[in-house]
Amino acid sequence: MRILTTAALALALSTPVLADPPAKPARLGLCAACHGEAGMARIPGAPNLAGQKLDYLREALRQYRDGRRDIPVMRAATGPLTDAELDQLAEWYSAQTPSRAAP
Numbered sequence: 001m002r003i004l005t006t007a008a009l010a011l012a013l014s015t016p017v018l019a020d021p022p023a024k025p026a027r028l029g030l031c032a033a034c035h036g037e038a039g040m041a042r043i044p045g046a047p048n049l050a051g052q053k054l055d056y057l058r059e060a061l062r063q064y065r066d067g068r069r070d071i072p073v074m075r076a077a078t079g080p081l082t083d084a085e086l087d088q089l090a091e092w093y094s095a096q097t098p099s100r101a102a103p
């Protein structure tokens with residue numbers, strides 16, 4: 001019994017602890033038409049976002065919303081969003097793994 005317990009414990013401890021992936025943001029639908037749900041762009045001229053640095057995405061989204069980056073489509077998409085919603089989207093896209101762009 002004792003050996004079994006020790007083995008079970010060792011197995012449990014050796015299982016890698018994976019960080020929880022972020023939950024799908026409620027507002028992802030606002031972005032997916034252009035950037036894709038997984039951050040690979042779906043239209044010409046939109047950048048891929050998958051795997052981009054989290055702090056860069058957070059800052060970029062604030063810049064669009066505040067007009068420091070004056071791009072009408074991005075101002076329209078980010079305008080109604082709260083800081084928390086922008087952060088969820090930044091975390092989501094940052095956590096995605098880049099893949100081949102959709103044709």
Ligand code: HEC
Pocket residue numbers: 027030031032033034035045046047049057060061069071073074077078089090
């Ligand atoms: C109508 C298409 C469209 C929609 C919808 C849209 N985007 Fe964009 N997005 C663009 C384009 C085009 C750019 C490039 C703008 C530029 O030149 O700065 C961009 C740029 C960005 C960037 C900056 C990337 C970089 O490398 O600097 C981020 C981050 C981003 N979008 C996130 C989002 C998020 C999050 C949403 C949803 C709230 C969203 N976008 C909705 C078209 C769109």
